[in-house]
Structure formats: C-alpha cells, structure tokens
Amino acid sequence: xxxxxxxxxxxxxxxxxxxxxxxxxxxxxxxxxxxxxxxxxxxxxxxxxxxxxxxxxxxxxxxxxxxxxxxxxxxxxxxxxxxxxxxxxxxxxxxxxxxxxxxxxxxxxxxxxxxxxxxxxxxxxxxxxxxxxxxxxxxxxxxxxxxxxxxxxxxxxxxxxxxxxxxxxxxxxxxxxxxxxxxxxxxxxxxxxxxxxxxxxxxxxxxxxxxxxxxxxxxxxxxxxxxxxxxxxxxxxxxxxxxxxxxxxxxxxxxxxxxxxxxxxxxxxxxxxxxxxxxxxxxxxxxxxxxxxxxxxxxxxxxxxxxxxxxxxxxxxxxxxxxxxx
Amino acid sequence: xxxxxxxxxxxxxxxxxxxxxxxxxxxxxxxxxxxxxxxxxxxxxxxxxxxxxxxxxxxxxxxxxxxxxxxxxxxxxxxxxxxxxxxxxxxxxxxxxxxxxxxxxxxxxxxxxxxxxxxxxxxxxxxxxxxxxxxxxxxxxxxxxxxxxxxxxxxxxxxxxxxxxxxxxxxxxxxxxxxxxxxxxxxxxxxxxxxxxxxxxxxxxxxxxxxxxxxxxxxxxxxxxxxxxxxxxxxxxxxxxxxxxxxxxxxxxxxxxxxxxxxxxxxxxxxxxxxxxxxxxxxxxxxxxxxxxxxxxxxxxxxxxxxxxxxxxxxxxxxxxxxxxx
Numbered sequence: 001x002x003x004x005x006x007x008x009x010x011x012x013x014x015x016x017x018x019x020x021x022x023x024x025x026x027x028x029x030x031x032x033x034x035x036x037x038x039x040x041x042x043x044x045x046x047x048x049x050x051x052x053x054x055x056x057x058x059x060x061x062x063x064x065x066x067x068x069x070x071x072x073x074x075x076x077x078x079x080x081x082x083x084x085x086x087x088x089x090x091x092x093x094x095x096x097x098x099x100x101x102x103x104x105x106x107x108x109x110x111x112x113x114x115x116x117x118x119x120x121x122x123x124x125x126x127x128x129x130x131x132x133x134x135x136x137x138x139x140x141x142x143x144x145x146x147x148x149x150x151x152x153x154x155x156x157x158x159x160x161x162x163x164x165x166x167x168x169x170x171x172x173x174x175x176x177x178x179x180x181x182x183x184x185x186x187x188x189x190x191x192x193x194x195x196x197x198x199x200x201x202x203x204x205x206x207x208x209x210x211x212x213x214x215x216x217x218x219x220x221x222x223x224x225x226x227x228x229x230x231x232x233x234x235x236x237x238x239x240x241x242x243x244x245x246x247x248x249x250x251x252x253x254x255x256x257x258x259x260x261x262x263x264x265x266x267x268x269x270x271x272x273x274x275x276x277x278x279x280x281x282x283x284x285x286x287x288x289x290x291x292x293x294x295x296x297x298x299x300x301x302x303x304x305x306x307x308x309x310x311x312x313x314x315x316x317x318x319x320x321x322x323x324x325x326x
Numbered sequence: 327x328x329x330x331x332x333x334x335x336x337x338x339x340x341x342x343x344x345x346x347x348x349x350x351x352x353x354x355x356x357x358x359x360x361x362x363x364x365x366x367x368x369x370x371x372x373x374x375x376x377x378x379x380x381x382x383x384x385x386x387x388x389x390x391x392x393x394x395x396x397x398x399x400x401x402x403x404x405x406x407x408x409x410x411x412x413x414x415x416x417x418x419x420x421x422x423x424x425x426x427x428x429x430x431x432x433x434x435x436x437x438x439x440x441x442x443x444x445x446x447x448x449x450x451x452x453x454x455x456x457x458x459x460x461x462x463x464x465x466x467x468x469x470x471x472x473x474x475x476x477x478x479x480x481x482x483x484x485x486x487x488x489x490x491x492x493x494x495x496x497x498x499x500x501x502x503x504x505x506x507x508x509x510x511x512x513x514x515x516x517x518x519x520x521x522x523x524x525x526x527x528x529x530x531x532x533x534x535x536x537x538x539x540x541x542x543x544x545x546x547x548x549x550x551x552x553x554x555x556x557x558x559x560x561x562x563x564x565x566x567x568x569x570x571x572x573x574x575x576x577x578x579x580x581x582x583x584x585x586x587x588x589x590x591x592x593x594x595x596x597x598x599x600x601x602x603x604x605x606x607x608x609x610x611x612x613x614x615x616x617x618x619x620x621x622x623x624x625x626x627x628x629x630x631x632x633x634x635x636x637x638x639x640x641x642x643x644x645x646x647x648x649x650x651x652x
Contacts, residue, residue, distance in 0.1 A: 012539040013643030017548075037402040038375030038468075040476075045371070049364030050414035052465055054452045076363040088376035088467050126380045128650055134458040139378055139465035141414050142364075150366075213338040222343075317339030324454055 006097040011127035019125055022099075023091075026106035030113040031120045032086075039121035043085050047144040049076035054137050056324040058105070061174045062187025065138055066105030068261060070112040071192040072212070072326060073142035078193045079208045079264065081151040082144030086121040087113065090139040093127050097136060105136070116194040118142070147197045155206035156227040160293040161273040163266040165196070165285040167241040168216045169248065169258030175325050176258075177247045186243040191262035199283040203276045204269035211265055212326055214317050217256040219265060221300045221316040230294030230301045237290045256304075257317060259325050267293065332423040337453035345451055348425075349417075352432035356439040357446045358412075365447035369411050373470040375402035380463050382650040384431070387500045388513025391464055392431030394587060396438040397518040398538070398652060399468035404519045405534045405590065407477040408470030412447040413439065416465040419453050423462060431462070442520040444468070473523045481532035482553040486619040487599040489592040491522070491611040493565040494542045495584030499573040501651050502584075508576065512569040517588035525609040529602045530595035537591055538652055540643050543582040545591060547626040547642040556620030556627045563616045582630075583643060585651050593619065 001022050010019045024031045032039055051073045058065040074084040089109070093102075113119065121143070166189060174188040193210065200208070207227075211219040220231045238256075248255040266287075268276050273289060280287040294303075302314045327348050336345040350357045358365055379395040389397075400410040415435070419428075439445065447469070492515060500514040519536065526534070533553075537545040546557045564582075574581040592613075594602050599615060606613040620629070628640045 008649050009644070009646045011646040011649050013544055013646065015644060015646075016539070037377075038373060038406055040406075041372045041374060046367045047364060048367060048412065048414060048447050048467075048469065050416050050448055050465070050467060051363075051450045052416040052418050052452050052463075054418055054454050054458065056458070080364055080366075086374065088374060090376050090378040090465050092378050092380055092463060121374050122376055124377045126378050127646070128380050128460070131457075132380065132382070132460040132650070133463070134454070137378075137418060137459070137463065139376070139416050141374075141376060141467040143374065143469075213342075218339055318335070318341060320335045320337040320339065320341075320453070323334055323337055324452075324458070 001099050004099050006093050006095060006127055008095045008127055008129060016125065023106060026103060027110050027120055030110045043145060045085055045143040045145050047077050047080050047082035047146060048141065049073055050141040051076065052137060052139040053326055054324050055326055056134060057178055058135055060178045060188055061184065063190035064105055064108050065136060066109035067112045068190050068326060069138040069140045070109045071190055071261060073140040074116050074118060074192045074194060075210045077142045077144035078197055079210055081146055081148060083147045083197060084116050084118040084142050084144045084194060086143040087118050088122050088141040089120045090124040092133055092137045094133045094135050095127055095130050112192055116192045148201055151205060151208050153207050153223055153226045156229060156267045156293055157206060158229055158293050158295060159270055160206055160267040161270055161289045162231065162233060162291045163268055163287050164263060164290050165280060165287050166263045167239040167244060168260060169244045169255035170241060171261035172215065172258030172322055172325050173244040173247040176251055176322055182247060184243050184247065186241065189260055189262035193262060193264055195283060196264055199280050200266065204272040205266050207267040209265050211260045213259055215257040215259055216265060217302060217314045218317050220302045224297065224302055225300035228296055230297045230303065231291065232294045232303045232305065233291030235304055235306045237288060239286065239288045253321050256314065257321055327425050330425050332419045332421060332453055334421045334453055334455060342451065349432060352429060353436050353446055356436045369471060371411055371469040371471050373403050373406050373408035373472060374467065375399055376467040377402065378463060378465040379652060380650050381501065381652055382460060383504055384461060386504045386514055387510065389516035390431055390434050391462060392435035393438045394516050394652060395464040395466045396435045397516055397587060399466040400442050400444060400518045400520060401536045403468045403470035404523055405536055407472055407474060409473045409523060410442050410444040410468050410470045410520060412469040413444050414448050414467040415446045416450040418459055418463045420459045420461050421453055421456050438518055442518045474527055477531060477534050479533050479549055479552045482555060482593045482619055483532060484555055484619050484621060485596055486532055486593040487596055487615050488557065488559060488617045489594055489613050490589060490616050491606060491613050492589045493567040493570060494586060495570045495574065495581040496567060497587035498541060498584030498648055498651055499570040502577055502648055503573045508573060510569050510573065512567060515586055515588040519588060519590055521609060522590055525606050526592065530598040531592050533593045535591050537586045539585055541583040541585055542591060543628060543640045544643050546628045550623065550628055551626035554622055556623045556629065557617065558620045558629045558631065559617030561630055561632045563614060565614045579647050582640065583647055
C-alpha cells in the first residue's frame with residue numbers, strides 16, 4: 001500500500017485492486033486465488049452460517065475484530081456438527097482507517113483461519129465516507145461439511161447433562177472492561193472451536209451451542225424454548241473466574257448473561273458424560289458439568305439451584321445489556 | 327413488531343427473536359426455516375460470491391438496498407455461469423431505523439428472491455447505536471450451482487464480439503441524481519440477471535461480467551488486464567440514454583464509468599453473435615454489439631473509436647467517482 005490510511009479512492013478502480021491485493025498478501029495461503037468476483041467450491045459443503053461483526057473497540061484483550069469474525073462464523077458451523085472449509089470475508093471500512101490496524105486485523109484473521117484449516121473463498125471491500133460507519137465492520141459467511149452427526153436442538157433429551165467447556169462470560173467481560181478502561185488480568189476466550197469436533201466425536205453429544213450474545217443464561221433459555229424442556233443448572237457447579245465476576249459486578253450484570261466467543265455448551269447423554277469430560281480435558285478444554293435437562297415445559301424455563309438449595313428462574317433477556325459485543 | 331422503530335434492545339434476547347421472526351414473516355417462503363444459527367444445504371452448490379451494500383440513499387428510482395443486495399450477489403453468481411440457489415442475509419441496522427422502511431426493503435428483497443427462485447438459507451441481525459452506522463448496511467452471500475459452462479475471463483478470445491444487454495450507467499446515474507435532488511425520467515436497471523443464463527445457453531459466450539462499480543469502462547479495463555487482450559469499442563455502437571447522459575454531464579462524469587446493476591457485458595464468438603442478439607431480444611433484453619476483443623496486450627488497454635474515426639484510450643479509474651453507489 002502506498003499510503004498509511006484507507007482513502008475513499010480505495011473504493012473502486014486501480015486503488016481498490018491495490019487494496020484487494022494487499023489483503024490477499026496479508027492472508028497468504030489462507031486466501032484462495034480468484035479471478036472472478038466469487039469463488040468455486042472444490043469440496044462438497046452442506047452447512048452455511050453468516051455473521052456481521054460490529055464490535056467496539058475493535059482491539060480487545062485476547063483478540064480483535066479480525067480473529068473474532070473468523071472464529072465467530074467458524075464456531076456457528078462447528079456447533080452444527082460441521083467442519084469449516086471455506087469462509088467469505090467482506091470488509092466495510094471507514095475512510096481514514098489506518099493500514100497498520102488493517103495489518104493487525106488481517107494477521108490475526110489469517111492465524112485463526114490457519115488453525116482451523118479454513119480458506120477465504122471470496123471477499124469484498126467497501127470504503128465509505130468518514131462518519132458513515134464506525135471504523136470497520138466485517139461480515140463472514142462460513143461454509144462447512146458435516147463431520148459426523150448433525151447435532152441439533154431436537155435431539156436434546158430429558159436427563160442429558162449440560163457441559164460447559166470453560167468459564168462463562170470472558171469475552172463479554174473483557175470487551176466491556178476495555179470499553180470502560182478497567183484494568184483486567186484475563187483475556188477474551190475468543191477462538192475457533194474447530195478442535196471440539198474431534199473431542200466430542202464418538203460420544204453421545206446431542207447438541208452444541210456457543211453462548212455468544214446473551215451468554216449462557218440466554219442460550220439455555222433459547223434452547224429450553226426450542227427443545228420444550230426445562231434446563232436446570234447448579235450454582236456450585238459453575239466454573240467461576242474472579243476477574244470476570246469483578247467486571248460483571250461493577251457493570252451490574254450477571255456473568256451468566258455475558259458473551260463467550262470460544263466456549264461451548266454441550267448436551268451429553270448421562271452414560272457418556274464422564275468419559276467425555278476426560279477426553280475434553282485431554283484436548284485442552286476445562287469442562288464442567290453444570291446441570292441437566294429437566295422435564296417438558298411449555299415456555300422457556302431455566303432454573304438455577306443456589307448454594308443454599310433455593311431455586312431461582314433466570315429469565316430470557318429483554319434488554320440489550322452489552323451492545324456491539326460481537 | 328410492537329414498535330415503529332428498531333431499538334438497541336432488538337440487538338439480543340427476546341426482542342432480537344421478535345425482529346428475526348418479523349424478518350422471516352416479511353420474506354415468507356423466500357426464507358428457509360432454520361432452527362440453528364445457520365442452514366443446511368439440500369442442493370449441491372459450487373459457486374460462492376459475497377458483497378456488502380452501503381448504498382446511500384437506500385431508496386432510489388427503480389429499487390432500494392433490499393432489491394440491490396439480493397440482485398447484486400445473485401448477479402455475481404450468474405456472471406460465473408451458475409444458477410443462484412441460496413442467499414445469506416445479514417442486516418446491520420442503526421437504532422431508530424423505521425420499521426416501515428424495513429418492510430419496504432424486505433418486500434423488495436423478497437420479490438427479487440422469488441423472481442430468481444432463490445431462498446435465504448440463513449441470516450443475522452446486528453443493531454448498533456445511533457451514529458455507529460448510516461442507517462442500514464446489508465451483506466449477502468450467494469451460493470449457486472453451475473448451470474452449463476464455466477464462463478471465465480481466461481476463455482476470452484481475440485475477435486470475440488463485446489455485447490452489452492442494455493444502456494450503460496443507469497444505476498449510477500439514478501442514484502447520483504437522487505442524492506443530488508435532480509429530477510429524472512428513468513430508473514436504475516437494478517435487477518437480477520438470472521434469466522440471462524437461459525438466454526445465452528447454447529451460444530459460444532466465453533465470459534460475462536456485470537459492470538457495477540466503475541461501469542463498463544472500468545470493467546473492460548479489468549478484463550483487458552486479466553485476459554491480456556486489447557478491448558476496442560465503437561462510440562456509434564453504444565446504446566445511449568439521454569437522461570443518463572444529462573445526469574453524467576452535470577456531474578462531469580463519463581456515463582461509461584457509471585455503474586450498472588442489471589446489465590451485463592458478454593463476450594461471444596463472432597459466428598454466434600447474430601443469433602445471440604436475436605435470442606437476447608426475444609427474452610426482453612436490449613442488446614447491442616459495442617466492439618470486439620483485439621490483439622494481445624501487456625497492460626490493460628481499452629480503446630474507443632469515436633464517430634470521427636479517431637481512437638482514444640479510456641483509462642482505468644484511479645479516483646472513486648461515486649462512493650456508496652452499491
């Protein structure tokens with residue numbers, strides 16, 4: 001690039017070609033070469049997800065919008081039981097955006113793509129006038145192929161154990177802390193969950209979900225609604241992170257409602273859960289059984305059993321607690 | 327929807343579910359039902375394109391950002407010789423956006439999807455604070471299956487005739503006119519080019535491109551560069567539109583550099599071109615042969631032969647003439 005900033009002239013013509021070439025160079029082998037506006041698929045794919053990332057700030061402890069936009073869409077595909085194969089990458093950039101920030105974003109996007117053995121099949125750039133967008137927005141669409149079983153909410157059974165692969169709310173807490181200039185000693189869990197496909201393979205895992213917007217409490221409510229089964233979690237089984245809890249307390253938010261971006265909730269048949277936990281641990285996860293799937297219910301019902309034995313309902317979110325978290 | 331505006335609370339939780347349900351309702355059968363964050367493909371697809379739409383104003387004569395974002399990605403797939411099958415739809419909405427505008431956008435998106443027999447396989451919504459984005463941005467990814475031949479720039483041959491399916495620059499001129507409050511008596515050519523696949527089937531068409539950003543002059547330069555062949559067009563063969571020319575003159579822009587959004591440039595073997603023109607006409611297009619592919623060239627070279635017989639080079643764009651045109 002012959003300038004330090006993206007200018008409005010990078011929106012079309014020769015300078016757009018220069019920007020596209022620069023992006024391809026940064027992505028290296030993680031970018032498939034394309035001579036058209038799009039790409040041709042050379043592997044059979046069957047699973048598609050799409051997500052736009054509007055996070056602010058774009059750099060946060062443990063990641064940035066580049067890593068997040070790769071991991072985020074990959075995780076949606078992985079949660080559907082598919083191996084990520086291709087990603088589309090569309091950048092909308094405000095004029096004046098610094099090239100060195102673009103380099104950082106693309107470098108971490110590339111690392112995340114390489115970890116998951118996923119390639120960018122096609123991309124797009126738009127440059128908009130100052131003020132038409134806050135810095136940068138990224139859309140990714142991930143295309144995957146089913147690895148083994150099709151994990152689905154319809155397969156969740158009463159008695160299934162609810163397993164979480166790590167502490168809740170680390171992404172949400174780290175972004176909110178950065179936005180509010182709190183000092184923290186932890187980072188976002190932001191990362192692709194692709195290795196989880198192998199880690200759960202062969203076990204009776206019925207469904208998987210990554211608790212992003214709204215956190216574990218929201219996602220369990222949604223799964224309760226769609227599976228029509230009560231979800232029961234135990235307060236003393238929840239993995240806790242002191243830093244996340246401190247941030248959550250200052251913000252007046254329950255950490256169970258804070259977003260994860262590299263942590264999954266799994267629904268596993270009771271008979272398999274002990275072996276699953278051992279396998280997940282051996283693969284580097286920090287899993288915990290946090291509860292179980294209860295009886296049939298009409299509406300969504302998530303109950304937390306407190307340390308004192310009392311039961312409390314964790315409701316579906318009605319208010320947006322943390323805008324632009326992803 | 328129980329409010330007239332999109333609020334920040336439509337960003338997650340119950341209210342996001344309400345917004346998603348509303349979108350699904352507006353799209354009707356053009357939206358596949360999905361219980362996950364993504365969708366499962368039930369037809370073999372092999373062609374992918376992605377595009378983000380940041381057009382301003384979002385309503386323009388002949389269309390809006392909804393129609394454009396469906397037609398735009400579909401056209402990229404069609405130009406690669408594939409039939410559009412699925413579309414992903416990701417909306418980023420500024421809080422305060424009017425629901426009635428969302429209805430209009432989704433209604434025209436639906437009409438365009440239905441015309442092309444294409445379904446939304448998965449979607450995403452993000453709501454951002456006021457000022458973080460200018461009203462609405464839409465990303466679409468289109469997934470298609472190859473219909474017949476793989477049209478590609480590498481197949482362009484010296485002697486091929488260059489055919490355009492209608493007058494140039496109608497989209498760019500109509501959007502720029504709206505932005506500048508000019509009164510005009512024509513509309514954008516914005517529409518899906520899906521029927522073109524049948525119209526060119528069986529003819530020796532080597533490549534197709536839709537001249538969007540940068541218009542015909544830019545696209546022919548790009549194709550000259552990648553095919554390493556000179557492109558020669560004849561001024562007196564170019565289909566002209568008085569309204570477009572008037573807008574272009576006021577703006578000080580050559581209409582050949584103004585975007586089309588429903589018009590294609592085709593490269594056809596000379597032997598087939600007369601029959602192709604007749605077929606295109608019978609399918610409702612207004613095609614013209616505007617020139618031919620010349621000899622090998624090192625750099626990009628687009629030459630226009632004027633009415634007086636002089637030759638003039640139409641260069642690649644270096645400056646962005648019309649930001650946020652798509």
